[in-house]
Amino acid sequence: MISWAHIRSSSWAYPTAVLSLYGFFANSRVAEPFITAYLIGPHKNISEEVVTNYVLPIWTYSYLAFLFPVFLLTDLLRHKPLIMVQGLFLILEYILLCFVPGLPAMTVVQINYAVVTATEVAYLSYIYSVIPLEHFQRATGYVRGAMLSGYTFGAGMGQILISLAGVDYYFINVVTLGVVSVAFLISFWLPMPQKSLFFKGKRTTLPLKVQVQVGGPLGQEGPKEPVMYEDEAGSGTAKMENDSAGCAAWCSRENVVTAGHLLWQSFRESYSSRRLIYWSLWWALATAGYMQVFNYIQLMWDHIEPSAVSSIYNGGVEAACCVVGAAAAFSVGHVRVTWAVWGELALGMFSAVATGAVFVMALTSSIWVCYACYVLFKSCYMLLITITAFQIATNLSMECYALTFGINTFVALALQTVITFIVVDEAVLGLDIVTQFLIYGGYYGVISVLFLVRGIYSACANYRNHERKEQEGGAEVTFVERF
Secondary structure, three states, X not given: OOOHHHHHHOOOHHXXXXXXXXXXXXXXXXXXXXXXXXXXXXXXXXXXXXXXXXXXXXXXXXXXXXXXXXXXXXXXXXXXXXXXXXXXXXXXXXXXXXXXXXXXXXXXXXXXXXHHHHOHHHHHHHHHHOOOHHHHHXXXXXXXXXXXXXXXXXXXXXXXXXXXXXXXXHHHHHHHHHXXXXXXXXXXXXXXXXXXXXXXXXXXXXXXXXXXXXXXXXXXXXXXXXXXXXXXXXXXXXXXXXXXXXXXHHOOHHHHHHHHHHHHHHHHHHOOOHHHHHHHHHHHHHHHHHHHHHHHHHHHHHHHOOOOOOOOOHHHHHHHHHHHHHHHHHHHOOOOOOHHHHHHHHHHHHHHHHHHHHHHHHHOOOHHHHHHHHHHHHHHHHHHHHHHXXXXXOOOOHHHHHHHHHHHHHHHHHHHHHHHHHHHOOOOOOOOHHHHHHHHHHHHHHHHHHHHHHHHHHHHHHHHHHHHHHHHOOOOOXXXXXX
């Protein structure tokens, strides 16, 4: 049996376990699938039009404003402080939802939630700054699995409490407040990373004990890299001196210039390949559409089947989405496909399926058909984003992948902001929810056509290249190199 002391002494198991626990509780937001019903119900009494055209767009605008600064601060402050900020703002969000009435408070909730979503980059990238490279794959699986499990558990528990126990939406939010408070407490136990991807700093004053091999609990050798528990294990004087020196080095002009140079090099490497540009383009375009559908789907459900007069199953649907989507994403690693050749065609085909699902959601009058189409839409996205992230990550260093992740997300959010401002915001068109979804379906249709054409062209070019090589018997020029 593996003891807690053994886990804590491991170079990767302890931070992975703590981060996974945090991710589980932080994403077990029981009330989230029912937030729209709560806002337009008797507790907050905000009209559906105000929620659609005023309240929800605030999150999009705030998220865009916070994303890039948070991305830089995550690396500069070494992840943990930003994760703790996320936990704190989750608590503040549900305090506002539970105890503060009025539209201004709900406006602050959207700004607060933007901080929560922006700081997810700290959660997703933290593990790569504290564990050895050889454990990246396993740790990533555990961390993302915990995140997905938490969301599934929270959505399912919310549905059970509402459908079987008849719990009021207000008490669902109180339960969520308790759960996210546990996540915030867990964040204190995360080890402080000793390195960052871009703001390297000068770490010449590390205690000797973290620079040499040490004996493990069973006599085996420990990690050769600096251990991430220095903040806890070091003496008070050494810790303060090291922190002061580290802070001065990180904030120096030389380090900022070096970080900027490294960012520029990583940017050039990330987008130097035409193939990677295409993958990133799909990532940005599709994510913008996905976030828009995800952000407004509860309003569509309430339009078809008003929560005030009927039972709703939003939590059950979101839980089903997580399970089906996770299965679809997991299948990517077990399907033998040359994604470099057929990937773009797959992006176009599954985007076409997603397009059909969005149009059906907009046109159907059956809540169950709408639920099923949403599951199909979300599963397609989770499948394709897994393929895309894998293809980009396998061709880039960790620094470049982190930067690509940040840039692609920022571009997606910028596109979403434009869509929100034109289509949703009451200051411009302020369209109703059905018309909005028709536009989202058309948007996804454009994406599917673009990548179907590109995918067919790429497949045909690869076939011609293969035939030419067979006929000429010359030096191999691979599809990836040419395209």
